[in-house]
Amino acid sequence: MAASELRKLRLWQNRVETEVEVSGRGPPLVYLHGPWGLNPDRPFIARLADGHTVYAPKFPGTSRGDHAAIHALDTWLDLVVYHGELFDRLGLAAPTLVGHSFGGLLAAEFAAAAPKSIGSLVLIDPVGLWRDDLPVTNWMLLSNDARRRALFADPDGEAARRFFEVPADPAERVDTLAQFTWAQACTGKFVWPIADRGFKHRIHRVAAPTLILWGEADGVIAPAYAQEFAQAIAGARVAMIDQAAHLPHLENPGAVGKALWGFLTG
Amino acid sequence: MFHLMPYRDLPGDFTQRYNSSHIDPIWFDVADADKVGQYYNATLDEMLHAATAGLHGLCTNQHHQNVYGFMANPSIMGGILAKQTNGQNVAIIQLGSTLPSTTPPTRIAEEYAMLDCISGGRLIAGFPTGLPSDATISNAVVPVEQRERYREALALVTKAWTAKEIFAWNGRHYQLGMVNLWPRPIQQPHPPIWIPGAGLSGTAEYVVDHDYCFCHLSYHGAKNATAVSDRYWELVAKKGRDDNPYRYSFLQLIGVGESDAEAEDLYGRHAEYFFHNLLHTASHYQAIPGCLDYNGMVQALHHNPRAGINLRELKAKDFYDRGFVIVGSPKTVREQLMDGIKRLRIGHLLSLLHFGSMPTELCKHNIDLFGREVLPHLAPLWDRYEDRWWPERLRRPAASAAAALASAS
Numbered sequence: 306m307a308a309s310e311l312r313k314l315r316l317w318q319n320r321v322e323t324e325v326e327v328s329g330r331g332p333p334l335v336y337l338h339g340p341w342g343l344n345p346d347r348p349f350i351a352r353l354a355d356g357h358t359v360y361a362p363k364f365p366g367t368s369r370g371d372h373a374a375i376h377a378l379d380t381w382l383d384l385v386v387y388h389g390e391l392f393d394r395l396g397l398a399a400p401t402l403v404g405h406s407f408g409g410l411l412a413a414e415f416a417a418a419a420p421k422s423i424g425s426l427v428l429i430d431p432v433g434l435w436r437d438d439l440p441v442t443n444w445m446l447l448s449n450d451a452r453r454r455a456l457f458a459d460p461d462g463e464a465a466r467r468f469f470e471v472p473a474d475p476a477e478r479v480d481t482l483a484q485f486t487w488a489q490a491c492t493g494k495f496v497w498p499i500a501d502r503g504f505k506h507r508i509h510r511v512a513a514p515t516l517i518l519w520g521e522a523d524g525v526i527a528p529a530y531a532q533e534f535a536q537a538i539a540g541a542r543v544a545m546i547d548q549a550a551h552l553p554h555l556e557n558p559g560a561v562g563k564a565l566w567g568f569l570t571g
Numbered sequence: 572m573f574h575l576m577p578y579r580d581l582p583g584d585f586t587q588r589y590n591s592s593h594i595d596p597i598w599f600d601v602a603d604a605d606k607v608g609q610y611y612n613a614t615l616d617e618m619l620h621a622a623t624a625g626l627h628g629l630c631t632n633q634h635h636q637n638v639y640g641f642m643a644n645p646s647i648m649g650g651i652l653a654k655q656t657n658g659q660n661v662a663i664i665q666l667g668s669t670l671p672s673t674t675p676p677t678r679i680a681e682e683y684a685m686l687d688c689i690s691g692g693r694l695i696a697g698f699p700t701g702l703p704s705d706a707t708i709s710n711a712v713v714p715v716e717q718r719e720r721y722r723e724a725l726a727l728v729t730k731a732w733t734a735k736e737i738f739a740w741n742g743r744h745y746q747l748g749m750v751n752l753w754p755r756p757i758q759q760p761h762p763p764i765w766i767p768g769a770g771l772s773g774t775a776e777y778v779v780d781h782d783y784c785f786c787h788l789s790y791h792g793a794k795n796a797t798a799v800s801d802r803y804w805e806l807v808a809k810k811g812r813d814d815n816p817y818r819y820s821f822l823q824l825i826g827v828g829e830s831d832a833e834a835e836d837l838y839g840r841h842a843e844y845f846f847h848n849l850l851h852t853a854s855h856y857q858a859i860p861g862c863l864d865y866n867g868m869v870q871a872l873h874h875n876p877r878a879g880i881n882l883r884e885l886k887a888k889d890f891y892d893r894g895f896v897i898v899g900s901p902k903t904v905r906e907q908l909m910d911g912i913k914r915l916r917i918g919h920l921l922s923l924l925h926f927g928s929m930p931t932e933l934c935k936h937n938i939d940l941f942g943r944e945v946l947p948h949l950a951p952l953w954d955r956y957e958d959r960w961w962p963e964r965l966r967r968p969a970a971s972a973a974a975a976l977a978s979a980s
Contacts, residue, residue: 372865375715379743446708448590448855479872486868490715490861497713 329354667697714861793911794894
């Protein structure tokens, strides 16, 4: 596995400076992180990099020193066009697009808007659809306990401990919490107060081969949504991940990896 | 006089039933609409009583989906107060309607202009950003946009009040093709603007830049506000503004009795009800990601003034001893208020003379004692300053500006 490289790109009429972490070697794969930023996902990215060149951009506003960038984009159209610019600047041709949670919706929106631009699509517990009988929990309004239980099948397990761990050093602690919170603020801008921005009207345009992964104990968005996505995307495959909730790639990375490799190499 | 209009008769096990006084309490499990009708009427009676008792301003505010205060539209309350106090020397202080929650915000410009017209030019136009839960949960404002919406809305409101021609507003958050506001305020170019804030965030800087009045809304009392007020006055000096005390208002819970012992006895359970039940807040409804900008959030993570205080462990005596509530005989209250007013340079004292479960008779007793025994005795500390943040038609001649010390009380 090649060493991770940090690329900084100025985009969007120079109003956004984003960091992209590039690692691994192989066919291009873009990973779009969820509401809690890129930091918690690095162990998963390392797995993806075993066989791919992984491009992991930070969502606008979450790159160090460029917090105000979130105010440079207002709408989903902005967001999709921005990512088109980003992928062009990275020189990507038909990459695999993997997105988790909010990043899953972002990947799916991009796939619907530019169906010929991506090779394949992997959605991990994506938000973006809505059923009145299964309301999606607003993950930004949960108490610490409720959040732990919504995100993890085992709220006291090792994955949960690592996800919520904060350094003992006071300055590092503030930095970690600030990044964790600000990533929710930036991504939340596009899904507040309900993560339904009409993707149901566009979902039929997704044409790439698609894999949908879902933690069986997801407490944010019910696992029944896996079928909602699958029914609307032609040929989509679904893999349910046991012993995992909203973050299956962190709580049961073995099962996620197996399903993912099966899909990408199958 | 400041009033929150809380629910005054919560069940005894309220804090066990709910994790928060905001958002979570279920109306049909807790509230009674007939009682709430009585509370709204009692609130209006108490405020009108305050006007008659010589207090100088009546403050309403806007909150949603909670038991702590639910004047969901303060203009309704302000409209009644404006009409009923015509001919009295009292300001209608709307502190006020929350701009980011109202679309388009010209609705508030209209309502305030109506209030200024009805009251004969006695309006003070307060513009709070709104509690995070009020704005983002009850009114679906995107957290990271709350502050920029607020600033755009206030710019739109002041332009709508003052523009001599029809104009188009092509803003980031609001687009209006033809703005030509009817009515306009009596006060020209516009009523005095007061901006509330809980501490020193970007808000205070914005307030000083625009030469508005900063209303420091703290429930921890003047005794504990020195750090914030010092920083505020440093900011005022740094930005080249004068040290006119009237550019600073401060909220204080006050309970006056005939004697210290009587006051402590009278107000104890209402203070406990206020701090235990009504301020039973949950951080996940207040520290919502994005409601503070990045730097404000980092500051809050470094230093949370409320951290470490468990209000429910404190009793009435603790609230008195710590200065959260100033309670006592008129003499005691005068002395403690004077100390705070001098130390913080408070120009307008926002007196919370109703708090918690206080019944209306007790509230009126409090108002009477405050109006008769405390307010007139406050020394003419600031009479060499002009109160530029007070309706012109109500401005007192400099010699008697003493009373304006507590002008918003």
